[in-house]
Amino acid sequence: MLVVGASIAGVRAVQALRRQGYEGTLRLVGDEDVPAYRRPELSKRFLAGDLSVDQIALATPADLDCDVLLNARATRLEVADQRVWIGDAGADPRPYRFDGLVIATGAHARRLRVPPMAGVHVLRTHQDAELLRAELATSPRVVVVGGGLIGCEVAATCRSLGLAVTIVEPTGALMSGAIGREVGARITELQSGHGVDVCVNCGVTELRGGNRVESVVTSGGREIAADVVVVGIGSEPNTSWLAGSGLPPATGVLCAPNLAVVGARRAVGAGDVVAWKSSGSARPVRMEHWENAVRQAETAAHTLLLGESAPGFDGTGGLFWSHQFDATLHVLGDPRAADEVRFLEDDPGRQRAVACYARDGRVMAFALLNSADWLGSAGRLVRQRAAMPLHGTGEPLRR
Amino acid sequence: MKVVVDRSACQGTGLCVAVAAEVFEIEDDGAAIAHHELVPAEWAQSVREAVSACPVGALRIVED
Numbered sequence: 452m453l454v455v456g457a458s459i460a461g462v463r464a465v466q467a468l469r470r471q472g473y474e475g476t477l478r479l480v481g482d483e484d485v486p487a488y489r490r491p492e493l494s495k496r497f498l499a500g501d502l503s504v505d506q507i508a509l510a511t512p513a514d515l516d517c518d519v520l521l522n523a524r525a526t527r528l529e530v531a532d533q534r535v536w537i538g539d540a541g542a543d544p545r546p547y548r549f550d551g552l553v554i555a556t557g558a559h560a561r562r563l564r565v566p567p568m569a570g571v572h573v574l575r576t577h578q579d580a581e582l583l584r585a586e587l588a589t590s591p592r593v594v595v596v597g598g599g600l601i602g603c604e605v606a607a608t609c610r611s612l613g614l615a616v617t618i619v620e621p622t623g624a625l626m627s628g629a630i631g632r633e634v635g636a637r638i639t640e641l642q643s644g645h646g647v648d649v650c651v652n653c654g655v656t657e658l659r660g661g662n663r664v665e666s667v668v669t670s671g672g673r674e675i676a677a678d679v680v681v682v683g684i685g686s687e688p689n690t691s692w693l694a695g696s697g698l699p700p701a702t703g704v705l706c707a708p709n710l711a712v713v714g715a716r717r718a719v720g721a722g723d724v725v726a727w728k729s730s731g732s733a734r735p736v737r738m739e740h741w742e743n744a745v746r747q748a749e750t751a752a753h754t755l756l757l758g759e760s761a762p763g764f765d766g767t768g769g770l771f772w773s774h775q776f777d778a779t780l781h782v783l784g785d786p787r788a789a790d791e792v793r794f795l796e797d798d799p800g801r802q803r804a805v806a807c808y809a810r811d812g813r814v815m816a817f818a819l820l821n822s823a824d825w826l827g828s829a830g831r832l833v834r835q836r837a838a839m840p841l842h843g844t845g846e847p848l849r850r
Numbered sequence: 851m852k853v854v855v856d857r858s859a860c861q862g863t864g865l866c867v868a869v870a871a872e873v874f875e876i877e878d879d880g881a882a883i884a885h886h887e888l889v890p891a892e893w894a895q896s897v898r899e900a901v902s903a904c905p906v907g908a909l910r911i912v913e914d
């Protein structure tokens with residue numbers, strides 16, 4: 452069996468294959484230069500401090516019983532012959548036959564379409580984080596382009612280091628893409644409250660400078676001086692190596708409800724690269740968080756061992772978290788912009804909020820700001836798709 | 851089966867609570883605790899899932 456992509460989804464897929472009883476040979480291939488690490492730390496403690504990559508290494512059992520190839524890139528998939536071409540440490544690619552394939556190649560950061568300029572960063576890999584971190588040591592004025600999860604975390608980390616930080620966000624609230632406007636407004640308040648200059652409803656029209664960036668010009672005509680610009684405008688799946696394989700076109704690797712790759716035999720997908728088509732929904736979704744990668748890896752391994760008849764992935768109960776300043780945000784389920792949002796608790800003074808997202812009268816998601824005590828009951832309500840209105844909100848509902 | 855939380859490593863991500871709310875909870879200090887150090891057999895599987903999900907490796911199973 453072959454697993455391509457040696458980050459959280461790939462490593463957990465290897466572990467799951469072994470745990471689920473696979474005893475044959477296993478090869479894990481990744482194009483980064485170090486073993487898997489905890490990517491979420493890159494915008495948090497790794498960026499703030501002087502941790503080394505080993506200190507954020509992913510905890511993995513010593514007895515993985517797997518042949519690991521690092522610095523090795525898959526360049527081509529041949530669906531009919533069940534072969535993947537792999538270029539090992541710069542050598543010419545060679546074909547590897549597989550009986551089972553896990554595609555876990557994740558995603559890369561989307562960049563602004565501007566000519567390269569010093570001082571402009573994205574954040575996805577440990578190298579990205581090291582380059583950015585080195586620049587932060589010179590006390591730059593930081594402008595973050597895009598107020599999504601990564602943008603907000605980078606802003607919080609930079610601000611906590613005492614730097615002047617501006618976030619430029621095209622929608623009306625930070626993180627609105629992930630959690631909608633109402634809860635996004637709480638994140639906007641959180642960031643402004645800590646002295647981040649938050650510029651919402653603000654697109655970027657131009658980066659000015661010569662070899663090095665000097666300012667960011669917004670759609671409102673404002674010019675913001677910048678020594679460092681961090682671009683956090685989302686990600687794109689790593690699928691270029693699949694060009695020519697004949698897999699159906701999609702943003703990501705299109706997978707069936709049980710994560711079998713559509714258009715290939717004996718192949719499954721897991722993690723950020725997957726465009727998952729649940730049995731209920733018309734459009735495939737890409738879910739880009741840690742917990743999703745872990746659980747998809749488990750289901751994908753199961754599907755590989757069991758075949759077509761394997762049960763579907765359960766996408767209802769997903770969770771992601773975010774740390775910004777001293778606040779923790781937990782988001783359960785799948786919030787959408789059109790959902791009706793009800794605050795079951797809202798205490799701006801303590802930066803506490805419990806927001807419930809309903810669709811067609813059913814609970815679909817929760818966002819918890821500094822309200823981890825709600826995790827248990829919120830998770831239950833989301834999994835049950837509980838009917839709205841929730842009676843007896845507050846204390847009695849918890850736990 | 852026993853489960854131990856390394857509370858100094860825990861980052862309060864809540865993943866363990868999401869997969870095994872019967873066993874884990876986040877305390878006011880933002881770190882997780884396990885209600886049942888000795889995990890009842892019916893929850894053993896979800897506790898294993900929590901261990902695998904924890905992004906900082908703060909959970910450890912001690913088989914007895």
Ligand SMILES: Cc1cc2nc3c(=O)[nH]c(=O)nc-3n(C[C@H](O)[C@H](O)[C@H](O)COP(=O)(O)OP(=O)(O)OC[C@H]3O[C@@H](n4cnc5c(N)ncnc54)[C@H](O)[C@@H]3O)c2cc1C
Pocket residue numbers: 455456457458459460461480481482483490491492493494523524525526555556557558559574575576601689692721722723724738739740741742744770771772773774
């Ligand atoms: C800065 C940052 C902060 C984050 N914070 C959070 C957070 O707080 N909470 C949360 O839930 N999630 C967070 N995430 C998201 C989380 O890290 C991802 O969802 C997770 O890493 C996805 O895992 P993956 O294995 O699917 O993909 P990735 O981690 O992207 O790994 C894919 C691997 O495959 C390799 N690869 C790609 N192409 C090839 C090829 N052709 N051949 C060989 N190898 C290849 C890549 O180099 C990479 O090592 C964050 C992400 C980032 C970047």
Ligand code: SF4
Pocket residue numbers: 855859860861862863864865866867874876881882903904905906907908909
């Ligand atoms: S999953 Fe790990 S880091 Fe997250 S709350 Fe549980 S023990 Fe802490």
